Structures are given as structure tokens and as C-alpha cells.
Amino acid sequence: MDEGSALSALVPAGPQAAHIHTLWLVMLAVCALVFAAILGALAIAMRRAPCGDETSEPDTSMIGNDEPAVRRAVTFGIAASAALLITLLVTSIVIERALAQLPLRDALHIRLTGHQWWWEATYDDAKAANVFTTANELHIPVGRPIVLTLEAEDVIHSFWVPNLHGKKDLVPGRTATIAFRADAAGTFRGQCAEFCGYQHANMALMVIAEPPERYERWAAAARTSAPQPLEPLAQRGQQVFLQSTCAMCHTIVGTPANGRRAPDLTHVASRLRIGAGTLHNDPVTLSAWIADPQRIKPGVHMPAHALPSADLQALVAYLGTLK
Amino acid sequence: MNIRVRAAVLVAVLAATAGCQREARLFEPAAGSAVTPPPVRMSDLQPGQSSPPPAVAPRYEVNAAALAAGKRLFTWYNCNGCHANGGGDKGPALMDDVWIYGGEPANIYMTIVEGRPNGMPSYGGHIPDEHVWQLVAYVRSMSGLVPVDAAPSRDDAMQSAPAENRRAAQPPVPAAVPPSSQTSK
């Protein structure tokens, strides 16, 4: 995938995912064994039993008298399965406890809200001035525990970044938390995993795990308000943004635009993708997106904008400056 | 026989169109949604026939998806900031039968696009036509002027009034007081 971003439960990049992966390997081994054993027994039964046809006289000799050999075999089978199941159960519970053991010292706290069909992330901080909001993209420091507080704005969504941890549902009217840690740098793709309507398919979340110092640089930049556009085209674009529909729903910190219904665009140019992971973020896709999002993501709440192409260019140019 | 088949087909087609109308999801902007706005009407008195409302309105008023979108936008564009949930606050109530500037879709369209004296801002240019028409349809549903089986059900929120699909229709009556002296309602 783009920027080498990973998406697989089999390539763990953090302790939780690693624990679960271990459990997967154990399960896979045991289940493969059992499968082979049962099908093997069936195969032998079919090979050794003599063949007959419908008319061959049924054997009723065993009625009323016990078949000790067969009974022993079956009893053994049941006992063996029970034993294996208990082993698996214990392993599962052990791993489950291990998942809860993640040390949370100086954890990074992020409030993640699910919307149809995008993610809103607010990075908490002791200093209110340091709290900032972004969307559809989480930057996290490698090696530092992350605590997500999960809430849903409309319907049930589910947070899932397979390389880092399992799922956690975002249920309206309830608050859930999930804690995980990335031990390797990289870009990991997350998905909404609970069916949430038309664009459930295009509700992705990019998680970028990077060395702490790079993360701090990113966070520092993210706290700043949007730069004022310098060249005239971008300035015109800002005017378009503020005077058209955009400002009704989007926020750009440092401008009058403070709509809260759609992703915060203060640093949109720094993101890998737009439309919650739907498109790569470049001027061409961006202008196509603004002109008619419904063609790209049918049902999305963003309306089509029949802007004159000059305005559209200006708008895209302006958004391009929001690094 | 043959006739019966044709009749059956006809019925099926009619039913189908009815179903689609009620429930079709209008992802694409409506053709002709960019109608030229009709003249602003300050009163319901007029010589001769009343002017027909624009063709696009009905498409929204019978469509559950459009009405639901209108209900969502009513909050998103902060209409309830002044009109509360239709009960009225700084702005006039919308769930009653009094229409200061007329209750026809065209009138409501103009009210939203051009704004009105004493506080109703003009949203022209800030809201795409598509959304305006959805709001128009929803505003009319607030006083039960749209089919109940298309009107929105309750929200997952604190309840102030019965949902639009449980309201008795309140046909518009002429405003009791002249618009000029309107402050609240």
C-alpha cells in the first residue's frame, strides 16, 4: 500500500498485536492437528469398512449388547477434545490478561470520535493551549503507550488497526477506552470495523508511528494555527473558502471558519490522504473531490460544489498551503 | 389474460416508482435544483391564480432521505439556534400554521436564500441549492405538510416534541400580524 502502510493482523507492530498473534499461532497449530486427526479417522473408517449396497442385510447384532472397543475409542476422542479445549481456554485467558497488562506511564491521551464516515481526533494535554484537533490521521510516538477515549457521534463504529491491536466499538451514548503501543515506526492503516452505513467501506484511519522527536515536531506544528496565505492565488482561495459552503462545516484555526461538522482542515496539506483514506492527497484528487464528492464517495455528507474552475484552482492552492 | 398481464405490469411499475420516490437516496444533485428563485412574496394576497411552486420541491417533500437530510442540516446549519426545534425562540415557531412570509416551498426557499428582516440571515451562496431544498422540505414537515410515511421519525436525542411523522397537518393560514412588527413570532 501507499507509503508502505501496513494492514494485517499477522504482522504485529506492538505488544498487544504480538500477544494476539502468539495466540493465533497456538490456535492454528492445535486446530490443524485436530482437523487432521478427525478427518484421518474418517478416512480410515471409510477405507477399512467393507462395501455393500442397499440390499445388504443390516447388521443388528450389536443391539442390546455393548461395543466396548468402539466405546473406548469414542470416549478417548471426547476426553482428548475436552483436554485440548481446556488448554486453549487457559491460553486464551492468559493472553487476555496479558493484553490488560500494558503499562500506561506517561501515556498519550487522545479522544477519538467516530462520525459518518470520518474520524475526529483531539490530542489532550495538561495545558489547555496545547490541546489540538485533527482528523483521519493519528501521529503517535513509538514506544509510548497511547490511550484512546472512544466516542461515537451518530451510529456505532469500531476502531481497528490490525497491526497494533484488536477492535473496540464506539457506541453512541457510551464511552470506551483502548490502550496500545507501537514498538516499530511505520504507517498503519485502520478501518471502521462495524457496519455504519453507505460509506463504511471508505472510513479508514491512518496511524503514523514515528520516533518521539519527529512526533514532537509534528505535534508542535499541529498546535499552531493555519499560516496566512502569501501569494495572491492562495489568498483568493481563502476568500473562496470563507465565502462558499466550506466554512459552514469545516474549521481552519486562525480563520473565521469554525464549523464542527466536518474534518478540521487546519493542516490538511500535511495529511497522506483525504476523504477518510479514500484518495491520495494531491491537488488533482483534491479538486475532483471538492467538485463532486458524491461521485467518489456516494452518500458522504459533503455536497458537490459547482465552483468556477478559477475559484476551484484558487481553493486547492490555498488548501495546499495548510501544511 | 393479456390485459390482466398488462394491468399487473402497470401496477408493478406504479408501485415501483412510488417506492423509489419515497426511498430513493438522492446522492446526485437534483436536475433543475438550480431554479431561478421566484419573486419574494411578502403577502399571500395576489391577483388571479397563485404562482405554481417550483417543480423541484415535490421531489424532496415525498422523499424520506431528503427530509432526513433536511432535518440533519437544520442542526448543522444551526437553524435551531434561533428557531429551537421548531418551537420558536429568537426566531418564529415553524411547527405551527402561521407563515409570516408564506408557507409555499418557494416562499421558504426565498426566506432561506435571501433572509428576512429582524434577524433571519441570508444563506444564499453559503448553502448549496440542494441543501436549501432539503431544508425547505424539512421545514414544511415540521407542521405536517409532507406525507407521514416520508416524514422523519424521532432523533436519538432529548425529546421536545413528537417527531415529524407523528404531527397532524397544519395547513398554512395567513399571518395575523404584518411582517414589519415581527420580533419573535
Next chain:
Amino acid sequence: MTVDTTAGALAPEPGGEASVAELLTPHARRFGGWADAPGVLGWISTIDHKRVGRRFIGTAFGFFVAGGVLAGLMRLQLSRPDSSLIGPDLYNQLFTVHGTSMMFVFAVPMMQAMAVYFVPLMVGARNIAFPRLIAYAYWVYLFGGLMLYSALVLNIGPDAGWFSYTPLAGPQYGVGKRSDFWAQLITFTEVSGLLVAVSVITTVFKLRAPGMTLNRMPLFVWALLVTSFMVVFALPSVMMVSTSLILDRLVGTHFFNPAEGGDALLWQHLFWFFGHPEVYMIFLPGLGFVSMIVPTFARRPVFGYVAIVLSLIATAFLAFGLWVHHMFATNVPELGKSFFTAASMVIAIPTATQLFCWIATLWTGRIVLRTPLLFVLGFFFILVLGGLTGIMLAAVPLDLQLHDTFFVVAHLHYVLIGGAVFPLFGAFYYWFPKVTGRMLDETLGRWNFWLFFVGFNVAFFPMHILGLQGMPRRVYTYAADTGWGPLNLVASLGAVVVVASVLVFVVNVARSCRMGVHAGANPWHASTLEWATDSPPPPGNFHPPLAVARREPLWERAGVSGFVEGLANDPPEALVTTLLDALPHHRLAFPTPTIWPLLAAIATSVLFISSIFTPWAVVWGSIPVAITLIAWFWPSRSETRKHVRLERVS
């Protein structure tokens, strides 16, 4: 005690009117009141469990094909990335109606339909208990299924998933009437399912042939008895929850509105309290089929009859104790989770027990490798694999990764198609001769099996891997750079093969109905009572009814201890026996064919469908329902006169 002694206890007393005597001719071969009126009237008014059952099976199979077509469309859309054949709006309706139709209008009704046809024959009854209710249940079910598909055709099909989670299916986000059609379909299928369950239970308990003690019942009867009890205790849950959903949507109640004290998770608890047992309601009858097919084609009684019965019962109990494993990703308490993990794993043991018993039966038997047995062998392969992935999903940590991914799609199809549909096709080949009097073609049967087996695995095995690679369920498309394209294409090709195999089956049925080899009463030389009457069985099933003295009546010497005499054919009388030992207790005059169940079903459907649009339909709609029910209940003078002539008081 055997039946013959009780017969002595009932030695004929002298006396009795001549007319009665002539009504009670012991070897009466006339079908009397069992027969239907000829022509259309007879067709719409029949209450013969075989005609209704045939209809039930045919309709359910029709909905199976329809649901399959929807699945085909979905596979077509997913066969390549960024496909724009089908938009999200239609796709959501497709997978919702696919799931709903497979679970609610195919699987459970199909199993109950098999019960309606075969349980009375297997226990030696002359008709099913409450035959008019069964006719009514069928019509209600038919109208419900038609409503669902009409809604889909009219582009108002439900689109919130077969589980219809609130708030997505709720009043605010479930826009329009789509979810109401889903909720009302539930009401239809419940009325039907519950009525059938009660009739089956009563048939099994009270209409068994004299001498068929509980521990002599065929295992299929046991499976359906257990299933029917599960239906009785599980369906009310979804009944309550779908009703609450309609109330929320139509009259503004707040069961699922967090802002007014409701809760979205209340839906999930109630739905899965039904939804998980539902899986076993589909699965247990499948096991019942296997328990009938294996002994016949191993030419020996099944090993471990008691163990199998106990396993069925244990499964039924455990099935009610693991619904939360569908909710591991929501924040339910950790300890609770561990309990449900344990329950979900323990339930594997009864199933394993039955698998081992069948293997033992084959091991010590004499194999007759015909198509029904082939399907059972396929069942072994697929079900074991699906069961094992089920154990993986029962483990909370693993479930957190796999939940709601294509891994689960693969798992549930392995369990349901492997556990229910393969045995079902085996059952089709096994009992088709009994139903039609003709054999299905063996060669086509083998094609049918191998295409199905290969196609199924090609279609669904890759989905395990897709799930591990992070492909979530219920996505209408996916980007090329996810790399999910190739495996999805393979899956779609497998689906094509499955379609081909189902076509082969349809052809086979069509051919055999006309030119199949005549079967005779007992083509497989099987041991159970349904093979003791003609193929197809006459109205009234057994003339005269049989009494049994062994568990394998047609295999053991003196397995059939004799016949029951002294039952009238007009009015159609059957023998009611005692619960445990099946001792003769009293004669029962069965109801006669009538059109009122159909009319009542129409009235009911009008009530259900119009209550989607206005709550008042419940009030006004109940009037025609009441009228039809009263007319249905009201006895005719002529019938009553017949009954009175045969009246005796103990």
C-alpha cells in the same frame, strides 16, 4: 411393557351401534376424511402435512435460490477492486436481504418444513398435530417472504444488516420504511416458526405410534424436538426486540435512545440472545439428517444413540449461554467475557461427541457410498473446519482481531453451509424417493456434490486469509492498493461453481420427477417408520397405522408389532398415545380441510404490512383477523354429528 399386552387390556366389549361398527372397519383402505377435495379448492384448503410440507420445502428452497442470486451479485461487485457496478445503497440492501433471507426465510423455515413433512411419518402419525395451524403458518411465512423481496424490488429493501443494529436501523439513521420491512418480516417468520414448533412438539409427544417410547424415537425426531424447544424459548426475544424497534421508529418510544435512558447495547443483548441459538436451530436439524443417513448407509444402527440424544440436549442448553461472544468488542466486563469464552468452547464437545459416534458407526459398518452419504462426508470436512475456526473466534483476544472481518464470513458459511446445507442436500437425495416415489439420478447427484464441495471451498476458504489481511465485512468496495483483489476474484469464481452445482440439482429434480426410477416403499432398505408406507405416502399416511416394539422397526425382528384397528377414516381419527411409553390413550378426530387458515393468513398479512405505515392498523386490522379466526374455529353441524356418533367417555 410392550403394546400387545395393552391391546389385551382394551379387549372389545360387545355392543355399539351398527353404524359405528361399519364406520370402524379395521382394514379400511379408504382415505375418508384424510383426502382433500379435488382441484383448486383442495389445493388452497389442504391441511395434509405432506402437501403443506412439500410447499414449505419448495418455497424455502425458492428463497434459498433468491438469496443465492443476491450473494452472486455481491461476489460480482467484489470480484475486483474499486468496482462501480453496484453502489453502496443497493449493495447494503443486497447483503441485508441476503442475510435476512438465508437466516429467517430459508434456513429455519426449511428445517421446520422438513419436520412438518417427516416427523409425523417417522413417529407413525397420520397427520401433524394442529394441521390447520400448520397451513396458516405456511401462508403467513409465504406472504412474509414475498413482502421482503417485493420491498427489495421496489428499492425499499432493508439496508441495515440482518442484525439491524440500532442506531443505524433506528428512527434517526434508518431513514424511510426500510428497517420496518425487516422488523415486520421478523414478525411474520416468528408467528410461523413458533406455531410450527408447538405443533412439532405436540406431534412428538402425543401422536407417536403405540410402542414408540421416547428412547425408540428416530434421532431426527429428537433433533427437531430439541430444535422446537429452542425456537419456543429463543424467538420471543427477537419478537420483543423487533417490536421495540418498530415502536421506536413509528410511535417514538425510547428503548434504544441513549439521550432518554435507552441503550444501543440493549438491542445487541436481546438480538443475540435469540441470534446465537438461531445458529443451533439451523445446525441441530442438520445433525438430525446425518444421524438418519449414516446408519442407513452403514447398514447398522447408529453407535451411541443415548450419547447423541444427550449431546443434542446439551447443545440446546449451552446455546443460550454464549450470545455475548458476538459483543466482545463492546466494553462488557472482562470476567463475563471469560465465562462466555468457556461456554463457546464447551459447546464444541457435544458436537465432537456426535462426530465420533458417526465415525464409529461408519468404522464398524458396511459402507454404501451413495450421494446422501457423499454429502455427509462433505459435511464432516466443512463442519469440522468451521467448528475449529469457531473455537478461534470464541477466544476473546483473537476475536478482537477477527470480529466483523471476512474471517467471520468464512467461518459462518463453513458452519451453516457445512453444518446445515450439506446435510440438507443429503436429506434431499435420501428422502426424495419417499416424497415423489422416484429416485434422484445418482450420476447427476455426484456432479452436484463435487461441484458444490469444490466450489464452496474455493469460494470461502480465501476469505479466512482476507480477514487476517484486514478486510472488514459489509464493504461494498475496496481499494486496489489493499491487495485484496486476487483472493476476492478467486472467491467469486468459486461462487460461480456453486451456482453451477445448484443448477445441476434443479435439473436433477426436474428430470427425476418425470423419468426417475420408481422407488418403491423403501428403496434404501432403511429402518425407520417413514419407509413403512407407500412412496409417496397416501393421505392419512398409514392404512392401517402401525404399532412398533423396537428402535429400528424395519430392521429388527418383530420391530413392527402389529397394526392399530378401530380408527375411523371419516371423521379422520388418529390414536393419541401417552407421553413417555406411547401407550394408546384415546382416539382423536382430526380437523378437516378448510380455506379459513388461508383467509386468516391474508388478514394477518394485511395487519402486519399496514402497521408499518400507521399504528392504527393494529386496531382496525385485528377485526378481520378476529373474524377469520372465529370462522376457522366454529364447528360445522355435520362434522359435529359425525363426532358425536363415535363419542365415548373413558
Next chain:
Amino acid sequence: MTSDARIVDTNRPVAVDASWLPNHAFGHHSLMWWGTVGVMAIEGMAFALAVLMYVYVWTRLDAWPPDVLPPDLHFGTLNLAILVASLVPNAYAKRAAERYDLHGVRIGMSVCLVFGVAFIAVRALEFTALNVSWDTNAYGSAVYLLLGLHTTHLVTDVMDTAVLAVLMFTGPLEKSRFVDVSENALYWYFVVAAWVPIYVVIYWLPRWL
């Protein structure tokens, strides 16, 4: 293929001569009883689940009942009294039926009907005394669900009784009709038995909690 020889053999012994058996039976020997008990099981389950929903909603709220008064006691309690009283004519009708005493059955059922109608009338008043509406909040919804569910059973059973009573007056009659009467009485016991817990939940839980 040939059919199994053992089946076409017609000179098997007569195992059972049913002609001298009764043609109906009371209690758990009759199919009617199993049908009724089946329905009772289904609806008992539904009642139990409705109570669970009530309790679940209550656990979600801190105040109970949320900012409304608990339902007024008088009508519900009056109904409880009427129901308990109705057990007497009901038991009478049942016993009369099992004695094939047509006269007794007619009396018993008529009295039952009077009670049923009275009950429905009071139930109508009960709805006015709940101090909450179904669309006020989840508590109101749960209460209406419980009460509505029980009312439905009430109305349907009163209708059954009415139809059966008319039949017992007009005929056509046969002895097995007395079985129907007896099972109808059994179902009425169930409706009464169901009301007691529902009454406690609706009227007393909000006071105790």
C-alpha cells in the same frame, strides 16, 4: 427396487383395538393442553423479557422513575383484586367442564366474561394513571410495553372466552368442546398469574427503589 417385504404383510397381529378408547381426554393427555401450554411458554418468555428490558433500562438510569411520579396504585390494585376474584368462576367453569356439566359451564363462563369486561374497563383507566407516556423516556416505553403486552393477552383471552361461551349456548356441541373450555380456563389462570409479577414491577419497584 422392491419394497420391504415386512410392510406389505397384512396378517400381522392386531396390536391395538382403538374402537373402545375414549375420543377425547382432559389435561395433559389432550393435544389442546399441549397447544395451550406451548403458547403459555412462548408468552411467559415474552413477559419475562419485557421485565428484563424494564430492569435493564432502570440500571441505565440513576433516578427511578426518572423525573416522574410512580404510577398511582388504585386502579392497578383494583385490577389485581378483580383478577384474583375471577379465579373463582374460572375454577368453577373448569371443574364443571370436566364433569360435562353444560349448565355449570354456561354459568361459569358468563361470570368469567363479566369479570373480563370489568377488567378491561379498569385497565383503560390504568393507562391514565401511569404519570408517564410511552414517548416521555425509556422508562415510559418499558412500562407501556409491559402493560400493553398484558392487555393484548387480556383482550384476546376475553374474546376467546366470549366465542366459546356463545358456542356453549348455541351449539353445535360435542363432548370434546368441554376440553376446550377446560383449556381456556387454564389459559385464564396464566393471564392472572402473569399479572401478579407485572403488577409488582410496574407499581411497586419504582416505590421500593
